[in-house]
């Protein structure tokens with residue numbers, strides 16, 4: 256299913272420390288300043304299923320975590336994302352399906368299973384994959400501090416980076432409008448400026464010009 260008519264669904268995915276949360280916060284500010292109604296949100300969500308997935312990644316692994324995250328995704332789409340789209344808002348979601356293609360595979364779940372349980376998730380209008388060299392993302396995570404067991408050093412960052420590259424290609428081949436954006440050599444405001452212009456183009460009916468990784 257595509258995102259609902261009226262609003263625009265923009266998703267932000269990419270390795271730990273690449274700048275998803277920073278970018279979502281700045282997009283809310285920059286798009287808001289241009290007068291667009293913006294709703295920023297995140298997956299896992301702040302609902303019961305989402306909180307369980309986010310705060311108990313040491314208890315839930317593999318297939319169980321994959322299903323928990325997917326269940327939260329469908330509930331979040333129904334109760335939060337679609338209502339905002341129907342109200343004509345730009346919805347910016349920090350993590351979406353691409354994160355499952357990467358994190359669940361890192362957790363030992365075969366890709367066909369991940370694809371199957373996410374197959375009915377709405378297609379974003381713009382699926383942004385943020386990218387940066389693994390040494391850069393690992394250093395940012397080390398400086399900021401790890402949030403969970405998926406953040407464990409440069410070796411993990413390299414695996415994550417490779418899986419995101421693979422995921423960007425797969426999702427683009429499956430019809431997702433994927434836009435790969437480098438953050439390693441751009442300031443947070445530079446990333447947000449660039450994406451604000453791309454999203455404004457999309458809202459005004461000029462885009463997207465899809466760039467695959």
Ligand SMILES: Nc1ncnc2c1ncn2[C@@H]1O[C@H](COP(=O)(O)OP(=O)(O)OP(=O)(O)O)[C@@H](O)[C@H]1O
Pocket residue numbers: 269270271272273274275276277278395396399402406438439441442443444446
């Ligand atoms: N373009 C950038 N240049 C330099 N530093 C950045 C950039 N974007 C984000 N950072 C910094 O990197 C750190 C991680 O950023 P952020 O929390 O936004 O990443 P994330 O992708 O949401 O990470 P996670 O998946 O671990 O939650 C923060 O300290 C942030 O200030």
Ligand SMILES: Cc1cn([C@H]2C[C@H](O)[C@@H](COP(=O)(O)O)O2)c(=O)[nH]c1=O
Pocket residue numbers: 271298299308309312320324350351352353354355356358359402403404405
């Ligand atoms: C969307 C998504 C999330 N997860 C898990 C992985 C982490 O434990 C949290 C996300 O925390 P972060 O601060 O944003 O790094 O949720 C997952 O396993 N699969 C997913 O698709």
